[in-house]
Amino acid sequence: MSCTAPFRIAGVELQSRFFLGTAGYPSPQVLQQAIAASGAQVVTVGLKRQLAQGGAPGDFYALIRASGVRLLPNTAGCRTAREAVTLAHMARELFGTSWIKLEVVGDEHTLQPDPVELVAAAAELARAGFEVFPYCTDDLVSCQRLLDAGCRLLMPWGAPIGSGQGLLNPWALRTLRARLPGVPLVVDAGIGSPRDAVQALELGVDAVLLNSAVAQAHDPVAMARAFRLGIEAGRLAWEAGIMARQDMAVPTTPVTGRPFVL
Amino acid sequence: MNPTTITVTLNGEPRTLAPRTTLAALIAATGQPPQALSTAVNGEFVAREARAARALRQGDAVFTFQPITGG
Secondary structure, three states, X not given: OOOOOOEEEOOEEEOOOEEEEOOOOOOHHHHHHHHHHHOOOEEEEEEEEOOOOOOOOOHHHXXXXXXXXXXXXXXXXOOOHHHHHHHHHHHHHHHOOXXXXXXXXXXXXXXXXXXXHHHHHHHHHHHOOOEXXXXXXXXXXXXXXXXXOOOOXXXXXXXXXXXXXXXXXXXXXXXXXXXXXXXXXXXXXXXXOHXXXXXXXXXXXXXXXXXXXXXXXXXXXXXXXXXXXXXXXXXXXXXXXXXXXXXXXXXXXXXXXXXXXX | OOOOOEEEEEOOEEEEEOOOOEHXXXXXXXXXXXXXXXXXXXXXXXXXXXXXXXXXXXXXXEEEEEEEEOO
């Protein structure tokens, strides 16, 4: 049970502000244990084109289903709006949810989202009844365009996918928070350690989505718990109000001058 | 004269079929449960309930997708 208040996103109420990716774990069993340790109520999944002979999805999917979490399918690998829209429709049928993490990549090296294709796909999917979770950059105007297109929330990156670099531009995230106060923000991608998650929540974002930082840990289950605690701590700190920084020391103990006036 | 066979691709591999074979029949021939995958023809989504009405044509590119882990 989270020690922070529930929040609403995409029309549902969640206790956990931790969205967890399901890729790259040592085994399906470790994945299952990591989901439990994370407290996450939303996990991401994907689709892949089958090889010529087809193939079974393996036992990971049954384990995820059994864990009772909500599924957030992604459109990983798409380069155009058309591809992403087609994949989103497939995901809705296959996973039985209208939630879609919309990914449309515009650069191969950074996997940076293509803002033009992203907006085009978001608009079409929103019209088709999807709840679009757009994986986007932290550019304010691009984010506003996504909202105009029908998105009810945003998933700005912290750093490139899988890089573990943490929040490369905290100012941009603070700006999004300040300019879009009522819009749920989920920092997605680039989180490397729990301190990055703490920082994100302390900036006032509503949740974080991460995968590699847990899956690639020596002990993914323990790391999932570490992130859970960090995310709760960051959120509590945001709600509590963080003190203003000062350049110089400000005495804490209310002494009367120096102890001994001789 | 009508052709006696057509050739389509299934996930990139050529398949020779009888003319007007449906997408549903092609999927059934793979031996997979129809609800375990999603389908697209020529890049367009074809819903599960529409597969039986979708007759395949010469040169159609059929793709099937399955769940995987993802971030």
